[in-house]
Amino acid sequence: MRESTNQSIKPVTTKVNEKGNLEIGGCDLVELAEKYGTPLYVLDEVTIRSICKDYKDAFSSYPKINMMYASKALCTLATSAILSKEGFGFDVVSAGEIYTVYKSGAPMEKVLFNGNNKSFDELNLALDLGVGRFSVDNFLELSLLNEIAKSKNKTADILLRITPGIECHTHEYIQTGHLDSKFGFDLTQIDEAVDLILNEYTNLKLHGLHAHIGSQIFETKVYHDEIEILVKELARLDEKFSLKLDEINIGGGLGVKYTEKDLPPSTFEIADVIIKSLNASIEKYKIDPPTLFIEPGRSIISTAGVTLYTIGSSKQVPKGKKYIAVDGGMADNPRPSMYRAEYFAQIANKPETAAAEDVTIAGRYCESGDVLIDNIKLPLIEEGDILCVFNTGAYNYSMASNYNRVQKPQMVLVNNSQSDIIVMRETLEDLISHDVVPDRLKY
Numbered sequence: 001m002r003e004s005t006n007q008s009i010k011p012v013t014t015k016v017n018e019k020g021n022l023e024i025g026g027c028d029l030v031e032l033a034e035k036y037g038t039p040l041y042v043l044d045e046v047t048i049r050s051i052c053k054d055y056k057d058a059f060s061s062y063p064k065i066n067m068m069y070a071s072k073a074l075c076t077l078a079t080s081a082i083l084s085k086e087g088f089g090f091d092v093v094s095a096g097e098i099y100t101v102y103k104s105g106a107p108m109e110k111v112l113f114n115g116n117n118k119s120f121d122e123l124n125l126a127l128d129l130g131v132g133r134f135s136v137d138n139f140l141e142l143s144l145l146n147e148i149a150k151s152k153n154k155t156a157d158i159l160l161r162i163t164p165g166i167e168c169h170t171h172e173y174i175q176t177g178h179l180d181s182k183f184g185f186d187l188t189q190i191d192e193a194v195d196l197i198l199n200e201y202t203n204l205k206l207h208g209l210h211a212h213i214g215s216q217i218f219e220t221k222v223y224h225d226e227i228e229i230l231v232k233e234l235a236r237l238d239e240k241f242s243l244k245l246d247e248i249n250i251g252g253g254l255g256v257k258y259t260e261k262d263l264p265p266s267t268f269e270i271a272d273v274i275i276k277s278l279n280a281s282i283e284k285y286k287i288d289p290p291t292l293f294i295e296p297g298r299s300i301i302s303t304a305g306v307t308l309y310t311i312g313s314s315k316q317v318p319k320g321k322k323y324i325a326v327d328g329g330m331a332d333n334p335r336p337s338m339y340r341a342e343y344f345a346q347i348a349n350k351p352e353t354a355a356a357e358d359v360t361i362a363g364r365y366c367e368s369g370d371v372l373i374d375n376i377k378l379p380l381i382e383e384g385d386i387l388c389v390f391n392t393g394a395y396n397y398s399m400a401s402n403y404n405r406v407q408k409p410q411m412v413l414v415n416n417s418q419s420d421i422i423v424m425r426e427t428l429e430d431l432i433s434h435d436v437v438p439d440r441l442k443y
């Protein structure tokens with residue numbers, strides 16, 4: 001079956017240029033590091049658009065498709081504008097994500113608000129800005145949203161987030177009657193929720209059901225099982241409540257290739273399973289074809305991103321590891337220290353030099369666990385070399401912190417030999433701009 005962009009470790013425009021340096025989007029990475037400083041997030045526009053096209057081509061045979069991008073993977077004004085222009089809507093989980101998408105100019109009716117503990121202020125803002133769908137997660141939210149909608153004389157269009165009893169992360173797949181998860185209504189709670197919506201919460205309009213079964217998924221069968229459960233529930237609710245729901249949202253989750261070990265399916269493989277399962281379930285449970293929402297995050301944005309670091313000090317532990325330290329680490333990419341995520345890297349100024357030693361790439365933060373890559377074969381490294389870590393577009397900047405009071409890096413978008421800053425590097429003044437000193441402590 002056709003391959004897709006999420007199956008590549010590197011951005012699709014990556015090559016070695018005539019200077020012998022790595023180049024992405026027609027931009028020499030060593031020159032980018034010199035021009036903008038490091039650490040630097042680099043995002044390749046062609047790669048983002050290429051995976052969007054993969055998704056659109058893959059799902060083209062199911063006309064009632066609604067593609068949303070899960071903003072939690074990376075949410076900026078520029079990326080929101082690109083994805084909106086590619087025809088994607090947005091899955092958002094906070095006032096900050098709602099506001100970013102809104103300010104990017106994206107149509108708010110294509111936004112779905114998700115989350116297990118949305119606040120009054122967030123629901124209020126979402127209704128004011130015209131968010132198209134709320135994925136209601138629990139009983140408290142049902143009543144809160146109804147109350148706020150009523151006070152504005154509005155109707156909130158909702159899905160119910162359910163836990164279908166399936167959870168999948170990479171190769172692990174658990175299926176249980178009910179899942180110990182903080183998200184969504186258990187299958188046994190759906191009827192009570194529907195009853196409340198139909199009989200009490202008259203400012204809510206229920207359109208369908210929503211589930212999300214995990215992230216960095218390599219298996220396709222889980223989507224088959226998830227769809228079967230969702231469609232069965234639609235048919236059951238129709239029979240019990242005479243309620244014709246016509247939307248299912250199956251969440252995100254498609255994996256990406258961080259290292260050679262990772263073998264994620266293509267968008268075409270998962271679309272094939274999803275569409276076939278949906279058609280089979282529609283026939284089996286005799287319902288009209290629902291609109292299908294998908295909301296991938298990682299697989300849309302991860303491959304497009306790389307992070308550039310400058311190599312600094314090194315330490316050879318006697319009879320042990322050789323540590324090479326870079327000028328970033330767990331604050332710009334918390335994934336290795338949070339869940340032992342693995343990455344591939346090359347030296348941008350000597351990508352074709354043969355590997356000569358096993359090294360461990362250490363971050364600059366004051367934690368022993370701040371290791372970006374544990375054991376990678378690289379050419380002999382010198383201070384000042386530029387390290388390019390691949391596949392850092394998703395859950396890097398969006399999870400970044402100011403630990404050790406270090407400024408977050410800037411982000412540049414590259415395309416057609418041009419580079420544009422899309423997130424500015426924080427300054428030292430930015431770091432203290434929210435601090436307040438009470439008068440009694442002033443000198």
Ligand SMILES: Cc1ncc(COP(=O)(O)O)c(C=O)c1O
Nearest residue numbers: 070212215216252253296297298
């Ligand atoms: C409800 C929901 N939808 C979509 C996503 C995006 O998942 P991924 O980035 O794995 O595609 C997530 C991620 O946690 C999620 O919780």
